Amino acid sequence: MILNMGPSHPATHGTLQIVVELEGEKIVRLDNIVGYLHRGVEKLAEKITYHQFIPYTDRLNYVSCFMNNVGYTMAVEKLVGIEVPERAQVVRVILSEISRIMDHLVCIGTNVVDLGAYTPFLYMFNVRENAYDLLEEVCGARLTVSYSRVGGIARDIPDGFEEKILTFCDMVEKTLKDVEGLLDKNRIFLDRTRDVGVIGAEDAVDYGFTGPNLRATGKKWDLRKDFPYLTYDRYEFDIPTRDTGDIWARYRVRMEEMYQSVRIMRQAVKDIPGGRFISDDFKHVLPDKEEVYGSIEGLIHHFEQIIHGIRPPKGEVYASVEAANGELGYYLVSDGGRSPYRLRIRPPCFIYYQAFEEMLKGHMIADLIGVLGSINIIAGELDR
Amino acid sequence: MIMDVADKSLNDLKSVLGKDAGEVKPALDDIPTLEIEPMAVVKALRFLRDHKEGDFDLLTDLTAVDWLDYPESGERFEIVYLLCSTGKNHRARLKTRIPDLDPRIESATSVYRTANWLEREVYDMFGIKFDGHPDLRRILMWEGFEGYPLRKDFPTRGYGPVERTPET
Numbered sequence: 001m002i003l004n005m006g007p008s009h010p011a012t013h014g015t016l017q018i019v020v021e022l023e024g025e026k027i028v029r030l031d032n033i034v035g036y037l038h039r040g041v042e043k044l045a046e047k048i049t050y051h052q053f054i055p056y057t058d059r060l061n062y063v064s065c066f067m068n069n070v071g072y073t074m075a076v077e078k079l080v081g082i083e084v085p086e087r088a089q090v091v092r093v094i095l096s097e098i099s100r101i102m103d104h105l106v107c108i109g110t111n112v113v114d115l116g117a118y119t120p121f122l123y124m125f126n127v128r129e130n131a132y133d134l135l136e137e138v139c140g141a142r143l144t145v146s147y148s149r150v151g152g153i154a155r156d157i158p159d160g161f162e163e164k165i166l167t168f169c170d171m172v173e174k175t176l177k178d179v180e181g182l183l184d185k186n187r188i189f190l191d192r193t194r195d196v197g198v199i200g201a202e203d204a205v206d207y208g209f210t211g212p213n214l215r216a217t218g219k220k221w222d223l224r225k226d227f228p229y230l231t232y233d234r235y236e237f238d239i240p241t242r243d244t245g246d247i248w249a250r251y252r253v254r255m256e257e258m259y260q261s262v263r264i265m266r267q268a269v270k271d272i273p274g275g276r277f278i279s280d281d282f283k284h285v286l287p288d289k290e291e292v293y294g295s296i297e298g299l300i301h302h303f304e305q306i307i308h309g310i311r312p313p314k315g316e317v318y319a320s321v322e323a324a325n326g327e328l329g330y331y332l333v334s335d336g337g338r339s340p341y342r343l344r345i346r347p348p349c350f351i352y353y354q355a356f357e358e359m360l361k362g363h364m365i366a367d368l369i370g371v372l373g374s375i376n377i378i379a380g381e382l383d384r
Numbered sequence: 385m386i387m388d389v390a391d392k393s394l395n396d397l398k399s400v401l402g403k404d405a406g407e408v409k410p411a412l413d414d415i416p417t418l419e420i421e422p423m424a425v426v427k428a429l430r431f432l433r434d435h436k437e438g439d440f441d442l443l444t445d446l447t448a449v450d451w452l453d454y455p456e457s458g459e460r461f462e463i464v465y466l467l468c469s470t471g472k473n474h475r476a477r478l479k480t481r482i483p484d485l486d487p488r489i490e491s492a493t494s495v496y497r498t499a500n501w502l503e504r505e506v507y508d509m510f511g512i513k514f515d516g517h518p519d520l521r522r523i524l525m526w527e528g529f530e531g532y533p534l535r536k537d538f539p540t541r542g543y544g545p546v547e548r549t550p551e552t
Contacts, residue, residue: 034523034524035523035525035526042534043533043534043538043540044540047540078413079412205441205442205470206497206498207497208442208443208496210442219470221470226473227473313412315412316411316412317411317412318413318415318445318475319413320444327444331445331466333449335453335454341449341453342449342450344445346444346445350505351498354498354500355497383524384524
């Protein structure tokens, strides 16, 4: 029997189409068809300035937007060679970790809902709501934050930011303990997740897996440790791994990663350095408003940035961040003009989604949803 | 200058390929980059994957650049392979140029399985065919879509509204 699922189906959490060939309830063959959310972001980038592309990055992985901003701005910074003030770097780390927690909460929350557990979903979305409030206070927006800028961040952090982060950290830890209490020894959950959707470490690397899904196969590889960026090399944190490579392993890795994110945030808020939150290299950065209204140089810089934008040197750069799903990379090719000659986004989930058939062959049709939820496919990033 | 392992592996590759390879140069992001001839790509990828010190086990990215606006820079399409070693933590980049007319190149799927969808995307967006690819279909656009959107001569707004007709 051939069964079609999607492109619009509540359990895919996005517009994905999956065509499965079944023998009884067993999956024999599977074709996952993508592209329903394709907007042509890479094409659009070739016509607009480097600054103007920042909001488009929010729409890639819309569950953890801030990390996409950071990855893109890091690529542009590398291209033009600006130093980012430490204050901005530390704030970027903190907000990236909040985004990672939000992403993992959504991933696990929706995954367990699909497997029949409703309460953990509510617990997790409750704390996610607090994360959104926190982001709103800092960035002015809840979902699409567009907070990172070339050279720093859009505006300074509000007063009392540190205490709010610490409260949030406590709340996350409490929620995680509650969820673990509900799930970790739950017979139904264990039966549905253990030895389901298994992929081995070697296959995973061959398929281009990165992020928590790779670490669930036992490979200890994390860009925050292995290619350190921002100020991650200053903080103490572990890279949680599991060996089994099944849904259970992916669930555990994501849970433990959230504890580690909390650990990083606690260390980072302890000393947020003072100084500017954005670089003062006004050839590449919008000047402060007082400068624009108060001095002729400021006004000229402002016009230059708005009308022409950045004109980087010719060349190519690749910058990547450890996003919640894995390595999110931006490959920028510049011909010296005001817009990128080519911008390539390396989306983590597009690359590992091709192993979906391999992970599911021989499993039951009911496992499909569990595996799909556990690898966390975000359609905005998948189709770009 | 200290030559690191990624540089060394690319230089080893260069000496194996002989006249099919250019010079190893660092790009703006310091990733060592080597330009090679298109026929040598699969051999080069296999060499780097099996290289003892290089150990490039992860094909991070495979993409293309359309150099239509700069004909003096060489052939029109550039294919870029970004490799990474998860054990040794270094990166390297391979580039090759293929001509405008009937652009085709050997598929890398025999070396890295992750190349499957990446090559399908390049085929979909640039119309570059990969010989020996197991399943070369469009991936983001639908079958029957005309044109290759990321080519420089494809207008940003497309060719007007398109309708997807149901297959019969």
